[in-house]
Amino acid sequence: MSLAEHENAGNTGRAATADDAGTASAQRPATASPRAAAVADLVPHLRAILGEDGLLTDRSQRRTYESDGLTHHREVPGVVALPTSADQVAAVVRLCHEHGVPFVPRGAGTGLSAGALPHSDGVLLVTSRMRRILEIDIANECAVVEPGVANLDITRAAAPHGYYYAPDPSSQQVCSVGGNVAENSGGAHCLKYGFTVNHVRGLDVVTPAGDLVRLGGKAADAPGYDLIGAFVGSEGTLGVATRVVVNLTRTPEKTVTLLSAFDSMDAGGRAVSSIIGEGVLPSAIEMMDALAIEAAEAAVACDYPEGAAAVLVVELDGPTEEVDAQVAQVEHLCAQAGSFETRTASSAEERALIWKGRKSAFAAVGRISPAYIVQDGVVPRTALPEVLRRITELSADSGIRVANVFHAGDGNLHPLVLFDDAEQGAWERAEEVSAQILDLCVEHGGSITGEHGVGVDKACKMPRMYGPDDLETFDLFRRSLDPDGTANPEKLLPTPRLCGEQPGVQRDVHPLVASGHAEQF
Amino acid sequence: MTEPISGDTDQRFSELLDDCVHCGFCLPTCPTHVLWGQEMDSPRGRIHLMEQMHEDDVLTQAAVGHFDNCLGCLACVSACPSGVAYDALIDHTRHKVEEQHERPVPERALRGAVFSLFPYRARLRMMRGPLRAYQATGVGRALRKSGVLDRISPTLATMERIAPPLSSPPPPLPEFVPAVGSRRARVGMLVGCVQGAFFPEVNTATARILALEGCDVVIPRSQGCCGALSGHSGRLDEAARFTRALVEVFERADVERVVVNSAGCGSSMKHMDRTLEEAGADPAWVRRARAASEKVVDLTEFLADLGPQAERHPLPVHAAYHDACHLSHGQGVTSAPRELLARIPELTVSDLPNKEICCGSAGVYNLFNPEPAAELGDRKGQDAAATGAQVLVSGNPGCSMQIGSALERAGTPMPVAHTARVLDASLRGLGTEVLLGP
Numbered sequence: 001m002s003l004a005e006h007e008n009a010g011n012t013g014r015a016a017t018a019d020d021a022g023t024a025s026a027q028r029p030a031t032a033s034p035r036a037a038a039v040a041d042l043v044p045h046l047r048a049i050l051g052e053d054g055l056l057t058d059r060s061q062r063r064t065y066e067s068d069g070l071t072h073h074r075e076v077p078g079v080v081a082l083p084t085s086a087d088q089v090a091a092v093v094r095l096c097h098e099h100g101v102p103f104v105p106r107g108a109g110t111g112l113s114a115g116a117l118p119h120s121d122g123v124l125l126v127t128s129r130m131r132r133i134l135e136i137d138i139a140n141e142c143a144v145v146e147p148g149v150a151n152l153d154i155t156r157a158a159a160p161h162g163y164y165y166a167p168d169p170s171s172q173q174v175c176s177v178g179g180n181v182a183e184n185s186g187g188a189h190c191l192k193y194g195f196t197v198n199h200v201r202g203l204d205v206v207t208p209a210g211d212l213v214r215l216g217g218k219a220a221d222a223p224g225y226d227l228i229g230a231f232v233g234s235e236g237t238l239g240v241a242t243r244v245v246v247n248l249t250r251t252p253e254k255t256v257t258l259l260s261a262f263d264s265m266d267a268g269g270r271a272v273s274s275i276i277g278e279g280v281l282p283s284a285i286e287m288m289d290a291l292a293i294e295a296a297e298a299a300v301a302c303d304y305p306e307g308a309a310a311v312l313v314v315e316l317d318g319p320t321e322e323v324d325a326q327v328a329q330v331e332h333l334c335a336q337a338g339s340f341e342t343r344t345a346s347s348a349e350e351r352a353l354i355w356k357g358r359k360s361a362f363a364a365v366g367r368i369s370p371a372y373i374v375q376d377g378v379v380p381r382t383a384l385p386e387v388l389r390r391i392t393e394l395s396a397d398s399g400i401r402v403a404n405v406f407h408a409g410d411g412n413l414h415p416l417v418l419f420d421d422a423e424q425g426a427w428e429r430a431e432e433v434s435a436q437i438l439d440l441c442v443e444h445g446g447s448i449t450g451e452h453g454v455g456v457d458k459a460c461k462m463p464r465m466y467g468p469d470d471l472e473t474f475d476l477f478r479r480s481l482d483p484d485g486t487a488n489p490e491k492l493l494p495t496p497r498l499c500g501e502q503p504g505v506q507r508d509v510h511p512l513v514a515s516g517h518a519e520q521f
Numbered sequence: 522m523t524e525p526i527s528g529d530t531d532q533r534f535s536e537l538l539d540d541c542v543h544c545g546f547c548l549p550t551c552p553t554h555v556l557w558g559q560e561m562d563s564p565r566g567r568i569h570l571m572e573q574m575h576e577d578d579v580l581t582q583a584a585v586g587h588f589d590n591c592l593g594c595l596a597c598v599s600a601c602p603s604g605v606a607y608d609a610l611i612d613h614t615r616h617k618v619e620e621q622h623e624r625p626v627p628e629r630a631l632r633g634a635v636f637s638l639f640p641y642r643a644r645l646r647m648m649r650g651p652l653r654a655y656q657a658t659g660v661g662r663a664l665r666k667s668g669v670l671d672r673i674s675p676t677l678a679t680m681e682r683i684a685p686p687l688s689s690p691p692p693p694l695p696e697f698v699p700a701v702g703s704r705r706a707r708v709g710m711l712v713g714c715v716q717g718a719f720f721p722e723v724n725t726a727t728a729r730i731l732a733l734e735g736c737d738v739v740i741p742r743s744q745g746c747c748g749a750l751s752g753h754s755g756r757l758d759e760a761a762r763f764t765r766a767l768v769e770v771f772e773r774a775d776v777e778r779v780v781v782n783s784a785g786c787g788s789s790m791k792h793m794d795r796t797l798e799e800a801g802a803d804p805a806w807v808r809r810a811r812a813a814s815e816k817v818v819d820l821t822e823f824l825a826d827l828g829p830q831a832e833r834h835p836l837p838v839h840a841a842y843h844d845a846c847h848l849s850h851g852q853g854v855t856s857a858p859r860e861l862l863a864r865i866p867e868l869t870v871s872d873l874p875n876k877e878i879c880c881g882s883a884g885v886y887n888l889f890n891p892e893p894a895a896e897l898g899d900r901k902g903q904d905a906a907a908t909g910a911q912v913l914v915s916g917n918p919g920c921s922m923q924i925g926s927a928l929e930r931a932g933t934p935m936p937v938a939h940t941a942r943v944l945d946a947s948l949r950g951l952g953t954e955v956l957l958g959p
Binding site: 056061063064065068071109131175299362366367 | 539540542543544545546548549557558559560561565566569570573579581583584587601602603604
């Protein structure tokens with residue numbers, strides 16, 4: 001296939017917008033902003049770097065990239081770059097840096113905070129063609145991969161050796177490792193195994209200035225500042241990862257998944273507390289409420305116990321004897337908390353069936369509601385029952401349905417706020433409920449995001465969690481690597497334009513700047 | 522010229538589009554996304570292009586290219602947690618493209634030629650003679666080596682490559698094959714265009730198994746094409762015409778079920794009502810088509826449901842089972858064929874790695890888009906070879922030709938057999954030579 005054939009090929013005799021056919025430079029509108037002019041001027045240079053096939057300028061093609069997994073935020077990218085190597089990424093970023101053109105990195109486009117929302121006057125840098133697994137190094141228990149590799153593909157490649165890649169976001173078969181690094185993605189098994197940051201040993205990074213640098217490597221624990229720790233979760237604001245060294249974890253000897261059904265969320269919550277309280281550390285404890293179960297049933301017919309107001313999915317893994325003992329213990333604790341049915345699955349197929357319902361839940365909500373907001377917040381585990389009760393009240397008061405699917409083990413809530421996007425003002429009302437849920441989380445000592453990231457979606461909510469000095473420190477750090485603000489601008493940290501308010505960063509000078517210990521860029 | 526698309530189907534199209542929540546779960550199973558890694562060649566991206574077409578009334582050359590690139594394998598339908606009916610969406614879109622988009626002359630000529638040949642068994646059969654003579658001369662091998670055909674026309678080269686080696690045709694099937702032993706059902710049987718012309722032995726085997734399992738088999742000689750190839754290419758009028766004729770034929774046959782041994786045909790015949798509805802047929806016809814569709818069943822799903830009656834003789838062979846897309850994704854039939862194979866004594870069956878990815882055959886896709894089809898065929902050939910099996914088993918004639926030729930191209934030839942032929946060999950107590958060759 002040749003993109004060249006598609007480009008400039010004209011339209012089909014039907015109405016088309018003016019810039020459908022041509023390159024941005026050929027069709028530059030008279031009212032273009034200075035930045036738009038800059039991105040149009042870059043086109044020939046970008047084409048020289050990426051080749052005909054690696055650059056999209058046709059508007060209908062660019063439009064398919066207008067949002068990531070959070071479709072409420074949309075913006076057609078100025079151009080789309082599809083690099084195939086780190087050198088190409090570095091060359092594109094360097095070009096952006098030289099011309100002051102913003103760039104936005106994007107992996108598989110499954111993010112749920114609009115972290116990959118394109119910039120209309122910028123370059124969208126998509127890593128979907130950088131998807132080679134470069135090395136499976138069993139002796140060093142690590143894998144070296146390109147950023148576009150799907151999370152689950154690492155496990156598929158390592159499985160024949162008895163290893164797997166532990167972080168497992170629900171979208172693991174599609175989401176990219178580069179995206180996982182940017183968002184510090186978690187998953188159901190974070191409770192025992194930690195987040196992406198706990199599994200990244202080395203990174204090749206293209207900095208916002210276009211330099212290709214190497215952080216860490218196969219050996220653990222490099223001295224000095226933990227730059228990997230800073231980069232993981234930076235949401236593309238510190239550059240683009242072009243090569244990732246991840247830990248491989250030995251596949252446990254035995255894994256058992258339990259499905260326990262309760263007639264109230266409270267009872268389920270009690271079971272969670274007592275399991276952890278007894279010193280059992282499951283690899284995952286997931287909880288779903290009745291509405292989420294209904295959606296999952298509609299989507300994948302997971303056959304969860306009928307009439308359940310809540311189900312817990314508890315997974316135990318490790319040496320056989322230890323797991324067997326813990327299974328008995330968890331069964332007992334669930335029964336004590338009031339479970340009316342507990343199923344135990346040890347075969348891969350049966351376990352997959354239990355997980356199928358849970359893993360499909362987000363997307364499955366599409367079956368019971370025309371649209372929904374996936375919220376992501378964290379509370380201390382002990383606050384779970386109280387916060388869940390308050391969410392139920394919020395839902396009842398507002399008349400807006402909220403389905404709950406969450407990582408109960410680490411208190412990471414995923415309320416799904418349902419609404420009908422065809423209805424006038426429905427999104428605003430749902431958004432309001434969604435925001436109030438976040439307030440609840442913060443009030444109870446939690447966080448505005450557990451694993452989906454801040455992106456555009458929650459940038460303006462950062463001040464609810466951080467004070468002005470905190471935000472300014474973040475900003476100083478960001479500017480130390482990206483003084484011109486070209487790397488994924490207007491994400492992660494609040495800006496006046498984005499939030500329409502004084503966010504704090506424009507306030508007084510930072511104490512460190514005032515004392516002459518730091519420089520304001 | 523096709524019927525104009527009515528407001529009703531447009532409204533329905535819009536509702537179906539809304540089902541997509543943009544989660545991206547379809548990306549890794551989409552063959553063109555696997556090949557090219559760009560959004561517009563993924564189901565999610567194509568749905569976006571469909572939205573553009575629908576909402577803004579824009580149908581760009583680029584969009585048409587991306588719709589044409591879609592193999593229609595429906596792996597995305599299996600992968601979608603939100604239940605997006607991509608099959609209905611792409612069929613409607615293709616119809617719209619054919620209605621509104623003027624294709625360049627050479628492309629139109631090629632399409633015209635293909636569609637005046639493939640849906641007609643008699644015309645395909647007429648090709649057998651020259652094709653056999655051609656294969657006997659060995660010119661084919663020399664020609665293939667020279668690469669001359671690839672330079673002249675990739676489509677011709679593909680047709681040359683995938684044509685199966687032909688022996689003299691078996692005698693035509695009778696219109697009625699009585700059940701052996703106690704009668705358990707009366708079924709109709711679809712002969713299929715490509716299956717009938719190039720793999721008549723599969724049809725013979727199918728009729729024989731059905732009879733041995735206690736079915737009266739009705740094989741109407743008047744049956745034509747099911748319309749799948751036309752329907753999947755946006756030629757809706759043509760598809761509707763074939764559909765009506767087929768509905769009438771099987772209504773007259775007075776059967777409980779209509780058994781189909783070709784995945785592509787079966788997948789399409791299970792929604793003949795939708796085809797007619799989209800083509801603007803009156804409700805009475807839609808009802809008739811629905812009743813006919815409800816009787817349609819794949820051979821393997823029918824046999825697994827019926828349960829075995831005839832004795833299975835040992836067949837000591839290692840088989841790899843390839844999921845034809847229109848069987849697994851199009852009809853959700855994955856366990857029945859494996860179950861049937863596993864029940865044959867001494868036969869072991871393996872899965873292919875990446876089994877959900879299309880082999881690139883996809884009806885007539887490999888004729889219109891030969892390059893990506895060949896690339897996908899090569900990948901599938903490697904996956905098949907990796908199983909170390911002696912024979913590849915598949916439930917669709919297109920897949921058999923496509924993967925067989927890919928394996929040969931790679932220098933790892935492996936016989937390819939339809940599930941029906943494997944069962945037939947076991948039921949009749951034939952040796953493995955029937956499948957593996959001498």
